[in-house]
Amino acid sequence: MSIEMSQQIWAYGVFAVLLFVAAAYCILVSKNLIRILIGLELFTKAVTLLLVAAAFASGRTGLGQSVIITLIVVEVVVIAVAAGIVIGQYKHTQSISAKELQDLKG
Amino acid sequence: MTTIDLLLLFLMMSAAMWTVMTPGLLYSAIGLALTSAILSVIMFQLNAPLAAVFELSVCAGLITVVFVAAISLTKPMSKQQEAQHAKTRLKRYLALPVIVVVLGWMLWSAPLNFDFLPRGIASGDEVRQVLWNTRRFDLIGQIIVILTGVFGIVVLFKNRGKEEAEK
Numbered sequence: 686m687s688i689e690m691s692q693q694i695w696a697y698g699v700f701a702v703l704l705f706v707a708a709a710y711c712i713l714v715s716k717n718l719i720r721i722l723i724g725l726e727l728f729t730k731a732v733t734l735l736l737v738a739a740a741f742a743s744g745r746t747g748l749g750q751s752v753i754i755t756l757i758v759v760e761v762v763v764i765a766v767a768a769g770i771v772i773g774q775y776k777h778t779q780s781i782s783a784k785e786l787q788d789l790k791g
Numbered sequence: 792m793t794t795i796d797l798l799l800l801f802l803m804m805s806a807a808m809w810t811v812m813t814p815g816l817l818y819s820a821i822g823l824a825l826t827s828a829i830l831s832v833i834m835f836q837l838n839a840p841l842a843a844v845f846e847l848s849v850c851a852g853l854i855t856v857v858f859v860a861a862i863s864l865t866k867p868m869s870k871q872q873e874a875q876h877a878k879t880r881l882k883r884y885l886a887l888p889v890i891v892v893v894l895g896w897m898l899w900s901a902p903l904n905f906d907f908l909p910r911g912i913a914s915g916d917e918v919r920q921v922l923w924n925t926r927r928f929d930l931i932g933q934i935i936v937i938l939t940g941v942f943g944i945v946v947l948f949k950n951r952g953k954e955e956a957e958k
Binding site: 689692693696697699700702703704706707708710711714717719720722723724726727730733734737738740741746747748749750751752753754755757758759760761762763764765766768769771772775779781 | 803807820830834842845857864866886891917925932
């Protein structure tokens, strides 16, 4: 791999790490359930960026794209179900704060 | 690395920071859509057009709709709560830009003297061929995940409908 290519992938890696840190901060600091889901989404953006950069560097863009598509499908289902649970929680407690998620039924 | 690549990365990071730091949830959802849109442009730049189309249509489109629906179905805070929240919020999120800038500077200036990716195996494999022939098991997994999601949502709404009928 050329030095130029290494530097390019390094730059994408650095931004992926920064995106990951921002997402982790969002999840750790926020108490709003919807904002926590948004943080989860940012996590997957960081992973997607790293995957696409790795696929480009290794020349296996086909494999990289198929893995990214799988990741996107899983991401959508997770967000759809989680949003449903958040709405259910809101109907139950009239709040979307993570603080309210302390009582388990059953 | 071209200037456009670097500019796109900075734009994406700025959109992500705005997503995390903006007080309004709706603005946050729009920021997330913007992040996805810029990420899909980066994907186009890195020879991944099919994944980019998926990212743009599903992540910037469908997921934003899901978030906007979830936000609209929940009650916004009162003005008094909002004012109280804004005071503590600034304190909580003030550390994020500092962390990102310091970490970014540290990583950027780190010596790059290792090969972190395997060499070779540069086959110009086509995405459809890989998806349908090599990664067929992934498709089965995707179908199962989608069905699980559908069942999860159906069960969630079914129980709520029953509870409302009982009331």
